[in-house]
Amino acid sequence: MKSLWVLGVFAVSVACSSANAFNLGDLRGGIRQQFTSPNSLYELCVVPKKWQGGDYKNGDIKKEVELCTFDFYTNMGICPKYSSTNPGVLLIKPTSKNSKTTIDASHCDVDVLGYKTEAKFKQTFTCSSTPSILAYYQVSRLLGDINQIPVSVIRTMDAGIHRGLVDKANKYLKGSGRYTEITWKMMEKVHLNPRDYPALIDDTHRQIYGALSDNVKNEEKYTEVSGRGSYSTRYTRFLSLAPFLRLTETRSVTEIVGFSEFAKVAQTVVQMKDIADMILLDTLLNQQDRIGNIHYKFYWMFVDPSNNSLNRQKSDAKWKDNVLIVPEAEKTEMAGKQAALVKQMVLKDNDCGVTKTNMMRKLQVLQKLNHFSYRTYRKFLAFEQSLQSPEAKEYFKTELLFGDKSFQSLLKNAKEARQILKGKCERKELRFDLDLEGYVPNAPALNPQC
Template structure:
């Protein structure tokens, strides 16, 4: 397994142009930070669904000043040499937290993960990570109907000397210099130190080579690893094959017929959970096919969310309720009678995509789908229209830092995905029934051919 992971992380990256901070039209708002750093509150992608929380978190991300409004330390675990941003804890200064590399050890030496609140991670185009991937997943997921809880991410810069200093300290902290995280930090520090003389410098630097550029992604909470979505294997090629052959939810997605024919009729926690899983998996497969994800299986998460079947004014619908916090529950607050708790997928590990090996596409998982969500399908048709325009291409260049080559590949993958699903529709093998309201509240299932016709008008 270690060899396979090292191959992915240390493989050479395609060349990318340096980032132009003052590119006309980039960002709806440019936030000036300390040391000349810049953060870009993105322009809205026309037709996308951004929540009030999304917009608030974009502003929050762009207000984070290194060592001033947030303590920032280099990641010393796992594989990616990211910068982690933490809330300055009560009774602490940023400098004091950074002196401890932003973590405290429990008695016995174990790390106390709850000592400091992690706010965000800054990742850039090094090892398997690719800045445009994190940004594109955010905006494309919102365009498709705000699917699968992809965390907000913004484009920003970091002073190269500060980045080197934080990274050097992180590398010193890592005791096992043969570990993957030590190797990836060593590689990144080489780029940051050599600057324009390094062969990979254009992947991480702004035009003047004074700043690194990357994506700052909001750090979600309360998520758990989605273990049911991993069916064995030590590399993504094997994991994809195993998922296709063994995952019960994917197998259900490949079966022609109604949800009732799969035993999924009648509102219950078991039935609702499987329909939601099917919707989440189908949406994941589409996103990862379009955005060339190399490292998905084994990197999926979920949150527990409350749902309830309600009838008002003679109409029945499935309501997604607001979640109660641990504090709320401890104070005696309860969900209404009849509430069920369902696992809802979260796709938060999205950095290894866009210009990477497309395992989901190569495994032809999209070709097997016989059930899909109607809104996602309709939005896919509109996405194809958008990316085929000069305005659409300009958006992804400015707001996600995609190169012209990246945009061409993305467009090809969108066209491929749409063709696969449209062909299944025309063959009478695609049902747009992956929606809790149509599955359990009597809402009509739209005919995919009618959706195609309406979206083309």
């Protein structure tokens, strides 16, 4: 873990020495909401505009609007984040049991207190990057709504209020041995020397800015994909496990599984697609810290007998004492249908990217894939082409807060990924057999074009 911290600090120090002071008036966005802090500062919540070609659900739009109704001083409790590595602010919805006053006055160890986090406010600090959080959401939708990336928006906060949270965290964590004891202590320097941190403090030195993201709930760690072991060997471990190795097979999915029936292949197809999509996303966005930060939730995938279409439905299945408990009502609803209860990947931690070490690219992971989703492939080719326009650079800079160097890195990563995937397709080394729609009975034959 220590090596990650050193790399994160180095990345931040470089950014701080080269970035220009940030004027909150330069924020664009499609929706802007203003809040007033106790110090009479006007905080902002900004929903970035959307680049053409994205697949956004109605729920995405509603969640963007909801995030921009969260007021740090009226309808949300605020707490410093003590878990993991990066400091951040947790937004907790008050209840009849725990009022905002109770939450704010507590020691804020949410795991101990049983608080449920609605959203997380993170900044560009240590391994965390505001542009990374914003870009993962938008780019995932541009690639066909892959990997269930949480909705995120831009948010600012009165630096004086944030300083109070820093002091609270340092007081509670002192002597705890938690990793965040180090990073919250480092955050003191931001408030002591705000002009040295333009990547997270505005040019007035009175507001801190970052990304506010929806907090996914009831997810499970996807250890089947990440494995268990030391941090230093996490990527080596990932590349040696069966879920990844299936993607390197030259055999078809049905040959790998041994069946072609929808219900029997569904989990394998979904898992393989999720991993391949993740590898592409992480390659594009310079992800440094993915393995170990992979989750899943349960969904039903089933064929509607009335029109032979593929459908997806949330499940309330959950583990209890290592036994999967599936609600009887769900079993009854799916009885008689071609249906499968599957784990679907959730990538909820996406802050360590854009300006970081690109581990997937470093290990040439994309080159190892012999299976891919044709839908993702076509979406990616369109996205890569759209990046060539002057409007794309302007979009990523003004809406997602990219610097010039970060955008050039995205361009380079996308160009290389296109060459890799298109080259494998033209050499007939890439099987497009990871779209579950293709396993629905009587599905039309796929005629992929490179």
